[in-house]
Amino acid sequence: MKKELLIGPIASALIAYAASFAPSAQAADIPAAVPAAAGGESGAFAPGTRITEAYARMVARNAYFWAWPMVNTWNRRLAFERVPEPGLAGGAMPVAPLNRLAMLTDYVDPAERLVACPNQDVVYGAGIAALDKSPVVIQVPDFGKRFWVYQVVDLRTDSVANLGAMYGTKPGFYLLAGPDWHGEVPKGIAGVFRSTTQTAFVIPRVFQDDTPADHAAIQASLGSIDMYPLAMYDGTMKTHDWRQLRAFPLPAHAGGGHGESRLVYPERFFDELPAVLKDAPPRAGEAARYAEVLSVIAAARNNPALKEALIDEAKRTEEEMIDPLLQFRNYGIALAGNWSTQTNGAQFGDDYFTRTAVAKSNIFVNKPVETRYFYLDLDAAGARLDGAKRYTVTFAKGALPPVRGFWSLTLYDQYHFFAPNPIGRYSVGTRNLELKPNPDGSLTVYIQADEPTDPQQRANWLPAPRSGAFSLMLRAYWPDEAVASGAWTPPPAIALQ
CATH class of the missing domain: 2.60.40.1610 (Domain of unknown function DUF1254)
Structure with missing residues (x-):
């Protein structure tokens, strides 16, 4: 039962954290008591059980990670609830x-x-x-x-x-x-x-x-x-x-700067979580996980020091474990050419790590039978994709993404949004009827900030920002078996001299 609380993909991070944490003397000497209302559930503490701040922090860190996608979606619901009409x-x-x-x-x-x-x-x-x-x-x-x-x-x-x-x-x-x-x-x-x-x-x-x-x-x-x-x-x-449709202005706090609008706030995460967990009944094997975090939340309600510890732990988890997952290279299955993918999108099951990673980097992916996603942060030599350089991605003759639907190669800035460019092009693929193959039947996409002077290269130009990191994503909609089996993977991004 206890082992299931430290899920494999994040266990090492939690263990390293626990080893470095030194609880305050006050927390060690005066443990928080769990009120009677928190007991009675499978896996919950008996009424009156005292818990330490160190333990509460461990539970909070784990729960913040696995519940992050649910709180994100829940807060989207709360936002839609305030919309007066479509x-x-x-x-x-x-x-x-x-x-x-x-x-x-x-x-x-x-x-x-x-x-x-x-x-x-x-x-x-x-x-x-x-x-x-x-x-x-x-x-x-x-x-x-x-x-x-x-x-x-x-x-x-x-x-x-x-x-x-x-x-x-x-x-x-x-x-x-x-x-x-x-x-x-x-x-x-x-x-x-x-x-x-x-x-x-x-x-x-x-x-x-x-x-x-x-x-x-x-x-x-x-x-x-x-x-x-x-x-x-x-x-x-x-x-x-x-x-x-009418346009509704976004509230002042909705902006996320250059990145995605904020939907998960560490300061109120554990206040929101009980309602979230009520909406989403535990899956098989999750009852103890639910009961444990709800018991800790109950203990913190009348203990300001413990409540502050939960908030502090949420902030630390956001910074140390969630934020790095914006980078595609930090999760997924490694492929040739420094591409990566995930094969369980929208059917994550017990894979809490990939669920949260995808929610942070590109939430609401389709199932693999609907769409396969391939991610790229690095060029063929392992260097970070950068707008100051020029790249090519060449699909060999007969080796375009094998799909029954369509495919696209999209460029995103370092925050995973479109990079402004003079021709308003953010992707190339099936929808671009003007793409021009090479004489040998291959197709080369030219990724750079400056507009190519060669007409053929310009037809296949995917504009990049003038500087700064960027990422590529290849989508294969309704993929063929070659994509599903892994027999086909995208070609690398080659940096030009």
């Missing part, structure tokens, strides 16, 4: 009241800072289902042969529904219910999915070519994407003109 947060990102949805009608605004690692391959939508209030109906229009997928994840960021081209999903109405719902499914519902938590995030993604013609062609299907409470279901497809 609209655009900061004029850029779709937001809606709980159990409703909003859609963009074009690629995401490059200035958005609400979700790290956006892409300009798809048209996004977003909605948060509060399943403790009501099940929701999700509308799927007829997308024809166009690539599409609705990502539906629980509070943990694990997928709870299969809706997309790769699943052969038919147009129609689909019901999403919470873990405790036992109501009647009405006629006309094509399928039922059940979330493991009361909160779920629904993110439609619909592919769009980078042409005015395709932008016009996609609008009809976008207008029939929707989500609403079960009581609103009447068997008819509701439509919207999403181009009429």
Whole structure:
């Protein structure tokens, strides 16, 4: 039971921390007592049990790490709860009241800072289902042969529904219910999915070519994407003109500087955690983990010194363990050419390390069958990618990413957002119909700050910032078996002299 509290991927960090920690004399001499209200659960302390500050810090450090993705998603729910109607947060990102949805009608605004690692391959939508209030109906229009997928994840960021081209999903109405719902499914519902938590995030993604013609062609299907409470279901497809959405200003505190808007605050993390854990019932094997941290939180309620220790530990964990995970090179499976990947996106299970790493660096990834992600911070020689240099990435003839959907290579700045550039190009791939192959049939992408003078190179130019670190991400949507098996991996980034 105790061993499961030190999960493998972060055990060494916790052990090193425990070895270096010296509790104060006051904490050692006057342990905090756990109130009776905290006892009675499997794994919780008996009422009146005294605990030391050192122990509380250890529990806090562990809990802050594994619960970070849930608190992040929970605070997105609280933000959506305040939205008066479907609209655009900061004029850029779709937001809606709980159990409703909003859609963009074009690629995401490059200035958005609400979700790290956006892409300009798809048209996004977003909605948060509060399943403790009501099940929701999700509308799927007829997308024809166009690539599409609705990502539906629980509070943990694990997928709870299969809706997309790769699943052969038919147009129609689909019901999403919470873990405790036992109501009647009405006629006309094509399928039922059940979330493991009361909160779920629904993110439609619909592919769009980078042409005015395709932008016009996609609008009809976008207008029939929707989500609403079960009581609103009447068997008819509701439509919207999403181009009429209002823009809502972001609150002053929402800005994260150059990085993602802050959603996890160490100062209030342990005040928020009980509600988060109530929303997300423990998975198999997690009951003791839940009970332990709730007992420590209960002990801190009437002990200001212990409460301050939890806050201090949260701040330290954020800085020492969470912040480094923004860098792709600090997690994942190492591949040739200094690329890396993860193979359990949106189905993390007990892999708390990768779940939190992905939540920090590029939250809300799709399942591998929907999209495989490849990450690159370093060039072929192992040096950090830097805007002061020039690079090439060359796909051999016949070795473009093998996909049934589409692929893209996106450049992000050091904060994992788009780097401004004079031609407004942030990725290259399937949507760029103007890409030009080399005479031998290979395809070279030119990554540099200065515009190439050669017309062929310019057609394949992925602009980089003039200085500073940057990263690359290759997305393979609806990947073929060669991607899934690892037989295909991306080519390296070669620094030019």
